[in-house]
Amino acid sequence: MMEQRLVEIELNGKKLLVSPEATILEVAQQQGIQIPTLCHDPRLVPYASCWMCIVRIPGAKGFVPACSTKVRQGMRITTDDADIHATRRMALELLLSNHYGDCRPPCSLTCPSNIDVQGYIGLIANGRYREALQLIKRDNPFPVAIGRVCPRPCEEACRRNLVDQPVAIDWLKRFVADLDLGAPKGYDPPLAVKTGKKVAIVGAGPAGLSAAYFLVQEGVDVTVYEAEDKPGGMFRYGIPDYRLPQNTLDREIDTIVRLGVKLKTGVRIGRDVEFRQLMDSFDAVILAHGAWKSRGLRVHGEDRPGVIAGIDFLRDVAQGARPELGQKVAVIGGGNTAIDSARTAVRLGAREVNLFYRRTDVEMPASALEVQEALEEGVQFFYLVAPMMVQERGKGLKTLRLIKMELGEPDSSGRRRPIPIEGSDFEVEVDTLITAIGQYSDTRFLESIDGLIDEKGYLVCDDQTGRTRVPGLFAAGDLVTGPDIAIRAIAGGKHAARAVLAYLRGEEYRIAPEFLSKKEDFGKLSKEDYADQPRVARQKMKVVAPAKRKSDFKEIEKGFSEKQALKEAARCMECGCQDVEECKLKSYAEAYGADPVHYSGEIQRHPIDQSHPFISRDPAKCILCGRCIRICLEVQGLGVLGYVNRGFKSVVTPTFSMPFGEDPLCISCGQCVSACPVGALTEKLPGGKTVPLAERVEEGYCALCSVGCPVEFRYHGSLMTRVLPRFQNGLNGAGGEGGRLCLKGRFEHAFLNDLQPGSPLDGKGKQIDWKQAAERLAQALEDSKKPLMRLSPYLPGEVLDRALGFARDRAIPVEAAGLQSLNFGWADLLDARAVGDRGGGEPHLLFEERAGKRRLLILVHGLEEANNVAFSECLAMARERNIPLWHVGELKPVYRRFFDRCFPDVGAVDEVLAEARSAGTQRVEVLLNPEMVVRLAGQKKERQVLQALQEALSGNNKRVTGRADVNLTLFWNSRNAAYLLRTLKRSGASKSKADLLLRVGPEPAFHNSTVSKPERLEEIKTIHWGWQADGADLFIPLDISILLSGYSEPSGRSPRRAGKPSPEALKNLILDGKIG
């Protein structure tokens, strides 16, 4: 190594000696100093467009972009100060002011527990019900109950309201929750190791049990105290059975209790157990005993018999009581307790149920659906009426005096305050009056603790985390929020559990504010914004007819069928950004405290381009960093994307602004997506419905050709979501430099989602078990006189080895699929190293340096299709090293510009090589597609071409060049193909006709027409991934784990990956010796 001259610089006051070739950004990274950047990509020539990486250098005109400024002797660099920080924030705010999109969907943001609604609906749409349930249960342990009773603020926020009707979010939740409840083994979250910490929870309602659910998962010993006989709280005693049957609730509560939660019912704190005692015996206590006290009407006569509190009424009924209500029932109030009371009264036989509410239906808090159902059941609603007094009329009959109201100015709740209209009072007769105008919590047993209860009787605590001023004491649910919807109590329980966990670790829990871009920040959305969205009606819930249901307490909603659920889930418009977890703009906006509306103004609106089969393009989120444009041009050599227009109207578009999917240049390599720092370019999920999901990474190699690109398989549960290039050693990696993958590797692994490991199929596509499969195969072998095994050159090495062993043991002749007609002389040539091979200590063929030799690169026919990674790598290398690049054979016009010479006639190979020779080329690299070799081999004229090549390569062609100077590289799984051919050469391939064909791996697709058909009736194929079992009498799948481990080599050579597939996995191969 030549000694490199170093320069001295000062970085944030620290003196360093660094290479003058390094940029400021690189030096800073080496020093562990993070400089933010959006436009920089280490694979690309520095560009400087985002201006996030600005640093200060004395004497420079303005700020200096660190990404593209090289260090110089004596340079003094400041990477951060108040001004730089402010400028970066300004850059972010400017970008955000034209970044039109939603980080997260409105449904999720509106949900008090922020359930990933878009995520679970997407999973449902993709048929992943178990994963959907798991996702729900991450934030809500009560999907069965909530899926029935929630008033659904999410559906109010659903953008589909601007198209037709909201997505039936809640019913979809209920669908997967009911499936789980009905499954032989329901989902249980994994439990952490026991911590030894003990937490008591007061109240087994939605909040208390939720807190218990989240705490027990973290290894906490949880005891829940419940004053009533049964757990469930408001779920059980506040919601009638016709909405949520108690036995259903029991089963859902069991999913929590069975995790190890200790439940003590019939124990009232303050009566049966002293509160102090709890505090003393547990490490922490969560109060979650709800709001069970009914607010009085504060009118004369409300203490009379026959005037009852709605919440008490509902509890009594839930406990089995059937109180005598008389003929006429009046209900006061407009909340769900009021409606539930009225509907319960109907079911108890009241002839006339009237509900009086002091505001109008617009202000009424009860959910619209419930009001609708109550109306259907005969409840009558009277608005703008308030009670004045109750008078006894004897025989239980009472007179209720009411007064009419009008709406005045809005009060503190934002609702217009009702004002009595003087002299408008009137009377109605009632047998029973049910009051349901509000509830509050009983806090008397806490009054002894200083400062815990305020003068109004409310608990004093942090309203988000439930932390009280007493160390170790927390609260959740209605106790904190006042009477509210169940999902808010669940959210309270979740946060209280987290606060307790933090407390037990000696930390303090804070809910970190998340930065969010929202479409609403750019103005209210209207129907016009979604005018292009196709209308699809909401699925209807089957309900019991009013006439039938009003006489009993049976559940009235029947739930969705699977068909309905799939249809309904497909209606989701996927508002939330696919890139939400990876978006650099979002993470920097958070880090720099950027305000998305600081520079609000005009925005560029563009429709989302979904024309591409694998990529979704949303130009409205584009921040014009140019990375997609540059990676397409600089790394892939294509130039599909480019800038159009100027100034604020600048936009990145495909060629001639055509739909992305129609761009003839695009080869679907996915590089633009991997380069995009925001959600402007995102992958479509293979399942159909694209949603952002938390992913698990499995490292592997793409097995779809012999290049063996390192990839990351991304999974959510069992759903393969994406395949991404894996960067090794920082930036180098994948098939070639710069993270190249081809269409196959990047987007064609969707079949992994279709594979069901361990399910062989019979000839009619019916699943059979492994034992049956083994028996059938053994029988077929026994029946066969002339069996033949055909091995595919696509096979991974382990499989190849085992298959050959299987055949050898049973003396079954072997042939190579698609290679039968190939002269075995090719085996030696095929043994050329595979492109991309860096195993065995040998350098990549294409990057091998041979000093002093003039080189020429010849690509032969079809390489761009067969192996685009190698193709684009060749283009890049030829450009970088100024190596002449020739092409022989047909080539798409779009690629011609990259070549110095193009010879359209494949037959020109001979002359081409001669020409190279006469031009003084000392070393020729020939790269061609092996399928081409095979195809050419079958035709006379083209056989000559191959011969010319072969002669050239073997040194027999005097006109061309000596052997050592020509290198041939093939693509496909050429290494294994070579291995196979050499093995067959040694063993002598069979030309005999067979009566049984064992096909291992796929035939090369092009070769189908020339595959020799066995004459015997029974044909048994074994097929592995990606190919259909069509026509086979027996289909035996390879294990997915082999695919995940990717390309591998036959035994005897160094495997390129760490760890082989497990023996368990291999056992699934029919090739395993257990058969026969």
Add this chain to the structure above:
Amino acid sequence: MEVFVGLGSCGIAAGAREIYDTLQQELSGRKLPVSLSATGCIGACHLEPQIEIRTEDGGRFLYGELDSEKTLKVIQEHLIGGQPVQEYLIPFDYPYLARQKKIVLANSGVINPESIEDYLAAEGYTALRRAITEMSPEEVIEDIKTSGLRGRGGAGFPTGLKWSLARANAGAKKYMVCNADEGDPGAFMDRSLLEGDPHAVLEGMAIGAYAIGADEGYIYVRAEYPLAIKRLELAISQAEEKNLLGSHILGSGFSFEIHVKEGAGAFVCGEETALMASIEGKRGMPSIRPPFPAERGLWGAPTNINNVETLGNIAPILRMGASAYAVIGTEKSKGTKVFALAGKIKHGGMIEVPMGITLREVIYEIGGGIQGDKKFKAVQLGGPSGGCISESLLDVQVDYDSVTATGAIMGSGGMVVMDETTCMVDVARYFLSFTQSESCGKCTFCRMGTKRMLEILERITRGEGKMSDLDQLEELALKVKQSSLCGLGQTAPNPVLTTLKYFREEYIEHIQNKACPAKHCRELLRFRVIQEACTGCTLCAKVCPTQAATGERKAVHRIDQTLCIKCGLCYDACRFNAIEITTGEVAAEVAATGVKA
């Protein structure tokens, strides 16, 4: 006798072709012993169409503001009768002409630009001949350094130094590029020179190519300059024919080939890295320097880029001698500068003045002062990258450093004079809307920052501004300057910053009083009828496109404020000055009175 017709774009636009045709027709019809030639811009664009008559005895007569009728009279009386038509003559001591010093434009409007012979007769290509036959490249560079010539494109980088940097970079292949992508609104110096004396530019390029060691050159010229392109291409073929361009020029070892590349009209392509990208066939977008073009330019080869006017100075410097040239101008800014004097000026046009002249001299002596003798308000120098200079700075000398000190820039030579009817907020808005729509879109601050600044300015001109907007405007302006890759972004805020500096009260008027003192910003204006002056002639009602102005004949008219769109037609139409334009508080009162005005 010879007759020269000024056939620059300015002359043609004013009808000079017609004059030329008239002359041609009359002269050939009468078989007069008079030769007729076309020439470039004669300079006094405000007096176009112009012709010059030169007599055998050396007499020169310049006629201006001609039309066919006048031309016939000139033919009759002067060409035939030998008597100059005094009433149409422009005296040569006319200050507009007398105060100028022509070096670059010496041939413009004098010789026929389409004739290489004319150029050769005016000592053309003698400098090139001397350079390549008698001087080493180093000596040429030394001469240019001695002359003190600085780049006329705006930034004022010393030309000799630039050449020596390009020379110092080894490379078998180098390029010499002429930047003729003149894009500033109101600027037409390059066009005039290319139209009037294309060979001067070619000669300058060839000398430069010789000096730096280039054998190939490009002239990047706007496609909107068809006449310049035509004359350049003609000049190149003429020069090649005479072996003044091409291989082995004049038998020497020096070869130089020039291509004309037509730009597609993107302003940013005047920036050198964007210009090179455009020549290479890419989108015109600037890239970061270093590497500078002198290190890695066109197709990776060392490249030198000079502006048209700079190149126009080269041959004259070698001809007159570097020291003689260095006498002209100020200590740090040598030679002359060409300006396109425009705006609310009496005598506008192409002028060439020695560096060091004051703005007052340019505006009041050469330009003859303000049109309609209105009050001077500001002069805008340097186009959208420049700034507005107020009256208090009129005695500033025109040289690179003095102008830069005001916050404006010398720029390529646009000089727009503004009077009291010009709203400075609107001027800032105008220039910023230009730079915003011409930003290449690459840098965050330039693309988005100028857009948000523009929106603030638009708000202010609509009367919707807040005082805090001024802070935000300044904050954005500063960051856009600091955080942009190329000159476009770095200078785009200049018009805003200079108007904020010199005319801040005008911004405040717009914001606080909803008033546009120049009575220009439409949203802040109300038109009303002055009752005492109105004669009821009904003219205003007739011209009003929205029926806002109404009234009975001979009765006082009125303007319905709810219908008025403030187009100003009534104001222009009224012969009795009975329409008043109000703004600010008065406008608010007028608005309040509604239809009863």
